[in-house]
Amino acid sequence: MIEIGRVVVKIAGRDAGCKAIIIDILDDKYVLLDGETRRRKCNILHIEPLNQKIDIKKNASHEEVSNALKELGIVALQTKPKPKTPKPAKKRKTPEQLRVQKEEKRKLRDLFKFKKKEEKVEEKKESTLEEKAGLAEEKKGEEVEIKTKQEKPKTEKKETKKVSAKKTEKKKS
Amino acid sequence: MPAPRLRSRSLRKIFRKVPGGRTNVHFKKRKPESAVCGSCGDVLKGTPREFPFRMRGMAKTKKRPERPYGGVLCSRCMRQEIIKKVRQ
Numbered sequence: 001m002i003e004i005g006r007v008v009v010k011i012a013g014r015d016a017g018c019k020a021i022i023i024d025i026l027d028d029k030y031v032l033l034d035g036e037t038r039r040r041k042c043n044i045l046h047i048e049p050l051n052q053k054i055d056i057k058k059n060a061s062h063e064e065v066s067n068a069l070k071e072l073g074i075v076a077l078q079t080k081p082k083p084k085t086p087k088p089a090k091k092r093k094t095p096e097q098l099r100v101q102k103e104e105k106r107k108l109r110d111l112f113k114f115k116k117k118e119e120k121v122e123e124k125k126e127s128t129l130e131e132k133a134g135l136a137e138e139k140k141g142e143e144v145e146i147k148t149k150q151e152k153p154k155t156e157k158k159e160t161k162k163v164s165a166k167k168t169e170k171k172k173s
Numbered sequence: 174m175p176a177p178r179l180r181s182r183s184l185r186k187i188f189r190k191v192p193g194g195r196t197n198v199h200f201k202k203r204k205p206e207s208a209v210c211g212s213c214g215d216v217l218k219g220t221p222r223e224f225p226f227r228m229r230g231m232a233k234t235k236k237r238p239e240r241p242y243g244g245v246l247c248s249r250c251m252r253q254e255i256i257k258k259v260r261q
Contacts, residue, residue, distance in 0.1 A: 009259050011252045014239045048256050 001049040012046040034065045210247040
């Protein structure tokens with residue numbers, strides 16, 4: 001039953017239920033099919049032969065098979081080959097274009113980032129200087145006061161010591 | 174003792190080991206029954222057994238085999254059916 005030109009039905013897989021013709025016998029197990037199914041090899045166990053037969057060459061092309069199947073009223077599967085479109089080649093930018101691009105980027109940076117930084121720096125500087133100046137003056141004043149405060153008791157103590165020393169001398173004498 | 178509504182077998186028991194070392198019992202909804210062949214009643218291959226909400230998110234090609242009667246008949250019954258039709 002399995003011979004070149006025999007019409008068969010596929011039983012298994014996604015092409016199951018589709019009619020095809022045996023084009024070639026590859027092995028004691030496998031045959032080459034074409035027709036309503038995709039053109040591919042197939043296990044003998046996965047086909048059911050019918051009692052129709054077509055005269056066809058071994059390894060016939062898909063066109064021949066489709067023409068032969070038209071007589072039986074079977075429309076062969078037509079896969080549209082993808083149109084070959086050339087890949088879009090990358091265009092390099094000219095140095096002038098690159099310059100323009102850089103300038104635009106710089107402008108954007110000026111708009112958003114650079115201004116903020118400047119403002120912040122200026123504010124900080126002003127505030128810090130004033131505060132520093134004020135603090136420095138205050139600190140100086142405080143230090144002076146502290147020094148005077150510290151000096152005064154020391155002198156008193158020294159005097160007291162001196163006085164006490166004098167008293168002891170007097171007592172000794 | 175679990176709550177009365179959990180004592181029936183309608184919910185699935187899952188024994189979870191907790192970090193403390195004990196085993197806790199969690200109650201979960203049972204999965205729907207797996208798909209079955211329309212003629213012989215065998216469990217169908219290539220059909221996931223999942224909750225409807227998960228099935229909704231899946232692609233159509235992941236829910237059944239891509240062949241005639243896929244997801245309805247098993248492959249054996251499908252073959253018999255096609256052969257019967259062809260031979261008539």
